[in-house]
Amino acid sequence: MSDNWVVQNLQNALDTWNKYLSEIWQLITQSPEQFKGGSIWGVIVNIHDAVRAIGLALLVLFFVVGVMRTCGSFAEVKKPEHALKLFIRFAIAKGVVTYGLELMMALFNIVQGLVSTIMNAAGFGSAQQTVLPQEIIDAVESCGFFESIPLWAVTLIGGLFITILSFIMIMTVYGRFFKLYCAPGRAAA
Numbered sequence: 001m002s003d004n005w006v007v008q009n010l011q012n013a014l015d016t017w018n019k020y021l022s023e024i025w026q027l028i029t030q031s032p033e034q035f036k037g038g039s040i041w042g043v044i045v046n047i048h049d050a051v052r053a054i055g056l057a058l059l060v061l062f063f064v065v066g067v068m069r070t071c072g073s074f075a076e077v078k079k080p081e082h083a084l085k086l087f088i089r090f091a092i093a094k095g096v097v098t099y100g101l102e103l104m105m106a107l108f109n110i111v112q113g114l115v116s117t118i119m120n121a122a123g124f125g126s127a128q129q130t131v132l133p134q135e136i137i138d139a140v141e142s143c144g145f146f147e148s149i150p151l152w153a154v155t156l157i158g159g160l161f162i163t164i165l166s167f168i169m170i171m172t173v174y175g176r177f178f179k180l181y182c183a184p185g186r187a188a189a
Helices: 005-029 035-070 080-098 100-121 134-141 145-188
Strands: none
Touching: 005 100, 005 134, 005 145, 035 080, 035 100, 035 145, 080 100
8 A cells, every 4th residue: 555645545435435335245145044143034033923923813804804795695605616716815815924924035035146147147246346546546646745735635525425425325225125124024914
């Protein structure tokens, strides 16, 4: 690393960018069970189990209400085609409530595999490190003291911008993943 303070500011900004970009890449390529050691996933599974129990109770309640609404009397339920239609509707609803998390994880794995395949095919198989070109380092080091003062101010502003942008990116990714991880609990209800 250069002894020039302008180059050091630029390199520190790029190091911050690389750190957050690699963290985002790690988040995108890992499963919810691996996120932060799986402790958050354990909480989500516990919440999902509680919501699933409520969902099954509501399923029975709404099924009975639906039967009463569609049938004028129980004599209509004795018809095989009507009873089969009610049974299939109940079975599909119960399957969605019971296996909602597994369905969501299967969909998540398919999309994650698709994104990984596309990224690998495009040549972005891993997070690329951003480096400061040697030409810029040489140009900055050839500047005199008074010429480097505006460069230093610009690198401070640029470094602050990169830090803020990195923070916004990582918070956006974390926020979207929490929404995604909490979606199976809402889908079960």
